[in-house]
Amino acid sequence: MPERTLMSAEDIQRALVRIAHEIVERNKGAKDIVLVGMQTRGVPLSERLAATIQNLEKITIPVGSLDISLYRDDISSLQLKPVIHRTDIPTDVTNKQVVLVDDVFYTGRSIRAAMDALMDLGRPQSIQLAVLIDRGHRELPIRADYVGKNIPTSSNEEIKVYVKEVDGEDKVTIVLPNKGAADESD
Amino acid sequence: MKAIEPNPSIATPETFPPPSVDVWQHNHLLDLDDFTQEEIQLVLETADAMAEVLTREVKRVPTLRGRTVVTMFYEPSTRTRASFELAAKNLSADTVSLDASKSSIVKGESLIDSLCTIQALGADIIVMRHSQSGAPYLATQHVNCSLINAGDGWHAHPSQALLDLYTIRRHLGTLANLKVAIIGDIMHSRVARSNIWGMTTMGARVILCAPPTLLPRGLDGFIDNCQLPNVSIETEIKPALENADVVMPLRLQMERQQSGLLPSLREYIQLYQLTMERLSLAKPQVLVMHPGPINEGIEISPEVAHGAQSVIEEQVTNGVAIRMALLYLIAGGKNK
Numbered sequence: 001m002p003e004r005t006l007m008s009a010e011d012i013q014r015a016l017v018r019i020a021h022e023i024v025e026r027n028k029g030a031k032d033i034v035l036v037g038m039q040t041r042g043v044p045l046s047e048r049l050a051a052t053i054q055n056l057e058k059i060t061i062p063v064g065s066l067d068i069s070l071y072r073d074d075i076s077s078l079q080l081k082p083v084i085h086r087t088d089i090p091t092d093v094t095n096k097q098v099v100l101v102d103d104v105f106y107t108g109r110s111i112r113a114a115m116d117a118l119m120d121l122g123r124p125q126s127i128q129l130a131v132l133i134d135r136g137h138r139e140l141p142i143r144a145d146y147v148g149k150n151i152p153t154s155s156n157e158e159i160k161v162y163v164k165e166v167d168g169e170d171k172v173t174i175v176l177p178n179k180g181a182a183d184e185s186d
Numbered sequence: 187m188k189a190i191e192p193n194p195s196i197a198t199p200e201t202f203p204p205p206s207v208d209v210w211q212h213n214h215l216l217d218l219d220d221f222t223q224e225e226i227q228l229v230l231e232t233a234d235a236m237a238e239v240l241t242r243e244v245k246r247v248p249t250l251r252g253r254t255v256v257t258m259f260y261e262p263s264t265r266t267r268a269s270f271e272l273a274a275k276n277l278s279a280d281t282v283s284l285d286a287s288k289s290s291i292v293k294g295e296s297l298i299d300s301l302c303t304i305q306a307l308g309a310d311i312i313v314m315r316h317s318q319s320g321a322p323y324l325a326t327q328h329v330n331c332s333l334i335n336a337g338d339g340w341h342a343h344p345s346q347a348l349l350d351l352y353t354i355r356r357h358l359g360t361l362a363n364l365k366v367a368i369i370g371d372i373m374h375s376r377v378a379r380s381n382i383w384g385m386t387t388m389g390a391r392v393i394l395c396a397p398p399t400l401l402p403r404g405l406d407g408f409i410d411n412c413q414l415p416n417v418s419i420e421t422e423i424k425p426a427l428e429n430a431d432v433v434m435p436l437r438l439q440m441e442r443q444q445s446g447l448l449p450s451l452r453e454y455i456q457l458y459q460l461t462m463e464r465l466s467l468a469k470p471q472v473l474v475m476h477p478g479p480i481n482e483g484i485e486i487s488p489e490v491a492h493g494a495q496s497v498i499e500e501q502v503t504n505g506v507a508i509r510m511a512l513l514y515l516i517a518g519g520k521n522k
Contacts (some may be wrong), residue, residue, distance in 0.1 A: 069235075070239070081514065083231070087235070088238070116248070120242065121242065
């Protein structure tokens, strides 16, 4: 299956720096901002965003990680249960501007689950969404506030995000379906 | 013997390569004898995530919404039953609890008939305690729902053993190469039996210590047959306690004395009670555990039961996290 690179490590870095600036601009500073990365690859991305914002604003940004497995809407139909990771948010989210960070924005279902999870932890002033890739195909009325790159895709293509902390390198690729697989899914 | 950092009140658990979900192959939880190390690790790590839910103000997640968990207890129980019901409620499952003394069982309904009725009412998971060893195994042959053994006769109490493993791992970081002394009525203890499987699978050494009359007959033959080189037997408490990392006295059931297994309660107390003095033979950071309920002043002295080394209350709290993990993992098996 052909795999084509869409973003290099530098592209990812530039997109994250831009998103960091946008977050600060939108929220008029970084006071009361909490970044929450979604397991697995949203977590290192949220840490990098936080580091960039800290450099800009010279204040410490709390960063947490969120596991949405317990909130998924397809849990009873899955053959194999996802391994649950620990949710770890170091601060009370009540009255904070929470920015959810994920790698790929697709159907919107995991963001729905993440919002439910956050609401169980407190009452944020607002929840915003930052994603590295928006690939379309929304199934719920949810949109992103900060987008690294819009990539129109077909639903039988696969977007793969590699991050250094998890995969050893930074890049975004698209895996095109091979002819046979495409015919099957049609 | 592995050296352990002084006073690790809460140790960082050793990190394993992330377990993959396909290690989990169980539709039921009957005992730990067929569990691999990876499966036990998966339960312990899932329980870690569940423990976070328990620290929240609202301890509830929607995971098992629409599922029904039925607890059928044919024997009295406080903590196990409450723990399973809380775990199910924390995961938003519906719970029904059947008390043998208040149900149709007193009208003569058989175990199988009761189970079929429960299944017809729509149970997804049945949590069962029964005084007959093997009752949950029989149950799995007659119903399609998942069975969790919450204690059967003298045979097994796997969720208790898992919460013991979880509690030890939280404090000491690992189970590998630990010396665990289980002291008291081994013969009648399902907790000891399940712990033998769990502890040895995770790499600990288990010392079973009891007066000869309270050791199961043929125990050494069993150890040989099952190739459990990490299990040994002591009839005196001193060698069992020396350098132990974990000490677990078991409840002495009062009726044992009447049945002639013990010459006198006083003698048992003199020879086997876990006292401060005896505890000093163990490692300084030893954990004192007890499956409960405790007979204070019989198998354990009050100052040990409530002392600095005791994690007995924490075991109860951890039990909820472990049972949430088990319900989550078992509820998946249904769809296979």
